[in-house]
Amino acid sequence: MVDVILGLQWGDEGKGKIVDYFTPRYDVVARFQGGPNAGHTLYVNGKKVVLHQIPSGIFHENKVNLIGNGVVLDPVTLRRECESVASFGVDFRKHLYIADRTHLIVPTHRALDKASELLKGNDKIGSTLKGIGPAYMDKTGRNGLRVGDLLDKNFTSQYIKLRLKHQKLLDSMHFNEDISTWEEEFLEAIEFMRQFKIVNGEYFINEKIAAGQKVLAEGAQGSMLDVDFGTFPFVTSSSTISAGVCTGLGIAPQKIRDVMGVTKAYCTRVGSGPFPTELEDETGELLRKTGQEFGATTGRPRRCGWIDLVALRYTCMVNGVTQIIMTKADVLDAFESLKLCTAYEINGKKTAEVPFQMNRVKIVPEWKSFPGWNTDITGITNANELPMQMKDYVQFINNYLGVQIKFISNGPGRDQLIEI
Numbered sequence: 001m002v003d004v005i006l007g008l009q010w011g012d013e014g015k016g017k018i019v020d021y022f023t024p025r026y027d028v029v030a031r032f033q034g035g036p037n038a039g040h041t042l043y044v045n046g047k048k049v050v051l052h053q054i055p056s057g058i059f060h061e062n063k064v065n066l067i068g069n070g071v072v073l074d075p076v077t078l079r080r081e082c083e084s085v086a087s088f089g090v091d092f093r094k095h096l097y098i099a100d101r102t103h104l105i106v107p108t109h110r111a112l113d114k115a116s117e118l119l120k121g122n123d124k125i126g127s128t129l130k131g132i133g134p135a136y137m138d139k140t141g142r143n144g145l146r147v148g149d150l151l152d153k154n155f156t157s158q159y160i161k162l163r164l165k166h167q168k169l170l171d172s173m174h175f176n177e178d179i180s181t182w183e184e185e186f187l188e189a190i191e192f193m194r195q196f197k198i199v200n201g202e203y204f205i206n207e208k209i210a211a212g213q214k215v216l217a218e219g220a221q222g223s224m225l226d227v228d229f230g231t232f233p234f235v236t237s238s239s240t241i242s243a244g245v246c247t248g249l250g251i252a253p254q255k256i257r258d259v260m261g262v263t264k265a266y267c268t269r270v271g272s273g274p275f276p277t278e279l280e281d282e283t284g285e286l287l288r289k290t291g292q293e294f295g296a297t298t299g300r301p302r303r304c305g306w307i308d309l310v311a312l313r314y315t316c317m318v319n320g321v322t323q324i325i326m327t328k329a330d331v332l333d334a335f336e337s338l339k340l341c342t343a344y345e346i347n348g349k350k351t352a353e354v355p356f357q358m359n360r361v362k363i364v365p366e367w368k369s370f371p372g373w374n375t376d377i378t379g380i381t382n383a384n385e386l387p388m389q390m391k392d393y394v395q396f397i398n399n400y401l402g403v404q405i406k407f408i409s410n411g412p413g414r415d416q417l418i419e420i
């Protein structure tokens with residue numbers, strides 16, 4: 001049995017906190033896609049930690065944490081993260097497993113990411129510059145190196161071959177930054193990685209499922225950043241939706257039970273690309289300030305706006321979402337009135353569907369307004385105590401989406417989650 005927790009918007013919905021909360025109910029927590037472009041924030045003993053590649057179940061005793069084959073893994077970032085979790089007393093050597101088919105991010109992938117963005121100029125994706133796109137290109141282009149290759153005595157020569165290929169590309173892109181420090185760190189981190197439990201991920205996880213263990217698959221990014229269904233080309237390079245769980249871990253679709261979709265009570269996006277409900281005014285500024293909307297990976301200010309139900313209904317559909325978890329509801333405490341986008345107007349025509357290319361058309365959102373609750377909800381633990389206005393807001397969303405909000409998060413803390 002496998003349940004999934006994934007983002008329904010453009011990332012940063014609070015997936016890390018939610019995975020951490022639900023981990024006690026599972027035996028295995030597994031990342032199935034993405035890489036160090038992710039930044040998942042958790043609070044452990046009141047202290048903030050940001051995880052990029054290690055699954056968010058790592059702070060719980062006796063849970064298996066697996067980095068699945070669908071991930072692209074940066075050994076340098078992994079090493080830093082391991083040091084960070086070890087400072088909390090976590091024995092990562094014991095609890096962290098890595099699938100041998102996981103592709104590696106090498107320093108020249110990061111350089112290629114940077115070179116590609118520079119060439120795009122104003123059309124840049126706003127990538128996190130962690131080498132994600134180039135690493136996935138080498139996977140689908142059948143050039144990449146995988147974690148299992150580390151165990152091969154020819155690893156260094158394979159690496160040098162790939163590096164030369166990349167160097168030719170970088171030369172053609174007129175990229176001439178010195179990356180020797182990155183490379184030194186990389187080669188050291190490769191040695192560090194040899195101490196990990198490198199497993200055949202698909203047998204590993206299927207044997208656990210067959211033995212009756214419960215698996216929680218942790219998504220990174222968000223469904224609107226999915227390479228197929230997101231706002232292409234302003235997307236990431238992996239399958240962020242529930243289908244990615246199958247290819248990213250080697251699990252059959254009928255093993256998936258619940259798909260828990262995480263959405264903020266409003267909406268944010270970091271990087272370039274269309275965002276129909278974006279507020280480039282003082283309301284947007286207030287959301288950013290109250291929600292502390294600055295990227296967990298890059299520190300960039302996140303673009304903010306009201307919740308977009310058209311996009312949410314779409315992502316509920318492509319994921320087969322069975323329940324919704326709404327985060328950062330407390331951020332709306334300060335607002336006199338709230339808005340939800342219920343339709344798009346495109347060229348004078350109303351639609352409730354996400355168009356083929358959001359960035360090529362002008363989208364005017366149609367709004368439904370709600371009075372705010374103007375109450376501090378951060379201390380509430382029981383759903384009955386939630387303000388009436390909030391119950392109405394939630395009910396409207398439930399009706400629109402045809403999927404129920406089952407949990408509401410009312411603060412960043414580990415226990416600030418209300419079951420409805």
Ligand code: GDP
Nearest residue numbers: 012013014015016040041296328409410411412
């Ligand atoms: P992720 O990438 O989906 O894991 O989300 P991030 O960690 O990038 O961003 C979510 C941010 O919101 C983090 O700073 C969290 O600590 C914070 N957060 C999560 N849930 C809540 C909530 O319910 N209320 C508030 N105020 N902050 C939250």
Ligand code: IMO
Nearest residue numbers: 011012037038039126127128220221236270271
């Ligand atoms: P988590 O898991 C928010 C965005 C980048 C950029 C686009 C492509 O923390 O929710 P990439 O580095 O993948 O080539 O960038 O995707 N992006 C994210 N935005 N949260 C993330 O992850 C993201 N990972 C990538 O800002 O617009």
Ligand code: MG
Nearest residue numbers: 012039040296
């Ligand atoms: Mg994040």
